[in-house]
Amino acid sequence: MSNWRVGVEHVVAITGLTHEGMGVGRIDNRVVFVPQAIPGDQVRLRLVHVKERLAYGELLRVVEPSPQRRAPSCPHALLCGGCQLQHMDYAAQLRWKRQQVVDALERLGGLEVEVLATLGMADPYHYRNKAQLPLGRQGGQLVMGFFQRGSHDIVDLHTCEIQHPLITKLALAVKRAAGELGIEPYDEVRHSGVLRHAVIRVSFAQGKLMLILVTRTRELPHSAELIARLTREIPELVSVVHNINPRVTNVILGRETQVLWGEEHLLDAVGHLRYAISPLSFFQVNPVQTRVLYDLVRQNLRLTGAETVLDLYCGAGTIGLYVAAQAGQVIGVESVSAAVEDARRNAELNGIANAEFHVGRAEEELPKLIQKHTAIDAAIVDPPRKGCDAAVLRALSAAGVPRLVYVSCNPSTLARDLSQLAGLGYRLGPVQPVDMFPWTRHVETGVLMSRL
Ligand SMILES: C[S@@+](CC[C@H](N)C(=O)[O-])C[C@H]1O[C@@H](n2cnc3c(N)ncnc32)[C@H](O)[C@@H]1O
Known part of the structure; x- marks a missing residue:
């Protein structure tokens, strides 16, 4: 047989x-x-x-066993879908991440570019500032944690090696309180129940927490008791937010958000800058390596104080503001309006007067900006996983932008976009992988390109 x-x-x-x-x-x-x-x-x-x-x-x-194998240090490693490489030595992970970038550039992009050794973390643990934790019921028990690898069963969280410890502390308190107050977790199969996700953000700079409770229903039952209890148990909690997501969907957050208690923003810092982050805005999840990445961007831009710099896909304006002191002017573009409001607030918070931010899709806003600003000296592009719209790269090239720094969280779309940029007359500088996500398969990369 x-x-x-x-x-x-x-x-x-x-x-x-x-x-x-x-x-x-x-x-x-x-x-x-x-x-x-x-x-x-x-x-x-x-x-x-x-x-x-x-x-x-x-x-x-x-x-x-492979010489690169290690015993996973997390008890959830076997099932939890959060980390994929708990069983691989950290130095080997860094080499593998570099190789991922080399392979994507060669095979998908047809490119031969120098790829530097991955910049790893000295202490690759407890680095995450955000967790999105689904709740559910399994065998009658309320569970909360991460989805199992390749399924929607929940691994009931007791500990986590990659989240900031305060996140785990708050997560366990939320689970206990929801159970004791009888707040019913969401049932994905029947589309019934109340509490779908707890999204938790922590400020590394201040050691403070924001909790976003995502419900299927408009009401969050027992919310007053829940808040009283959590704020008593977890003094670091400064903001409790309610988000409503009534749809049948895998998307975590719904459209409606209101602050139930405390602050509207979480205050964090990267290097010399302070940032206010609203509940739904994108903020890099590893603040230690974000600084490494942003310093890399700043170094590569080689600004003299006179340049007009575009920050495309700017989120809460974080990279653009980071380099603003070395630039003449920074112009950010971002499609989520709450993030742009954050970006403007962040400029003010840091006394930065030479940065402006536009709400819109990069592919639509860029042509208008190019018409308005005769010379754009440099651009930072940091798109989501799907990469840049081809029109964005064509417009940058047509406007003759001499220097680009591309920040990518997906080597495949990076390879596609760099190949397009090479065809448009850009010379690709060394590629620098930065490990933003130790113990996971994810790879972040920064690349400098100059126009030939
Ligand atoms: C990887 S994040 C980068 C954020 C920021 N540069 C940072 O370091 O925090 C990508 C951002 O692009 C935004 N975005 C997605 N599609 C977009 C588009 N077509 N035009 C402009 N922004 C977009 C997302 O909302 C998200 O904030």
Whole structure:
């Protein structure tokens, strides 16, 4: 009988790692993907999903460990979908992340560019300033945590090695309080129940917390008792926000938000700048490495104080404001209006008078800005995972912007966009991966480009 079917066990040498963090091995010229396995491992696996040329295996036992393997230090590592590389030595992760960028640029972009060693963290733990935690019921118990890898079952959180400890402390208090007050968690299957997610943000600079409770219903039952209890138990909590998301959707946040108690913003800092962050605005999740990334951007821009600098996809204006003291003028563009309000407030908060921010899509706002400002000397582009609209890159090139710094959280779209920019006459400088997300598969990269 064929050995290529569900349930059959094999011993396989793992030789690669996908961008999702799954080990890759071969069985008679067919490919098998194995979560929790890394290159250099010999593993015993059971086939769990089989197609003609490829299959997925469940790791049963590591027969011979890779020299890059470590024992995961988090008790949730096996199931939790939050980290994918808990079982890989940190130095090996950094090398793998660099290789991810090299491979994407070569294979997808057809580019040969110098890629520097990944800038890692000296202490790669407890770095996250934000967590989005779903709630639910499992076996009658209220649970709250992270989705399991590849499913919507919730891993009930007790501890987390990548979140700031205050986030975990508040998360556990929310779960306890919701359970004791009888606030029903959301049921995804029936689209019933109340509390869908707790989104928690922490300011590293101030050690303060913001809690966003996302409900399906307009009302949050027992909200007064809940707030009284949480603020008593967690003195670091300074803001409680209610967000309503009545839709059947995987999107976490709904459109309606109101502050129930305390501050409207969380105050944080990166390097010399202070930032006010509103509940729904994008803010980089790793403040320690954000500083490394922003310093890299500033260095690469080589500003003299006279330049007009665009900050496209600017979020709460964080990068543009970071470099404003070295620029003549900074112009930010961002599609979320609350983030632009934050950006303007942040300029004021830091006494920065040479920065302006526009609400709109980069692809629509850029042509108008180019018409208005005769010379744009440099641009920072930091798009979401899907990368830049091709029209944005064409417009930057047509306007003759001499220097670009591209910040990317997705090597595939980075490769596509850099390839377009190379075709438009930009020379690609060294590519610098920065590890914003230790123990996960995610890779952040900064690249300098100058016009030939
Ligand atoms: C990766 S974040 C970068 C934010 C910021 N540069 C920072 O470092 O905090 C990408 C931002 O692009 C915004 N965005 C998404 N699509 C956009 C578009 N078409 N035009 C302008 N902004 C967009 C998102 O709302 C988000 O704030």
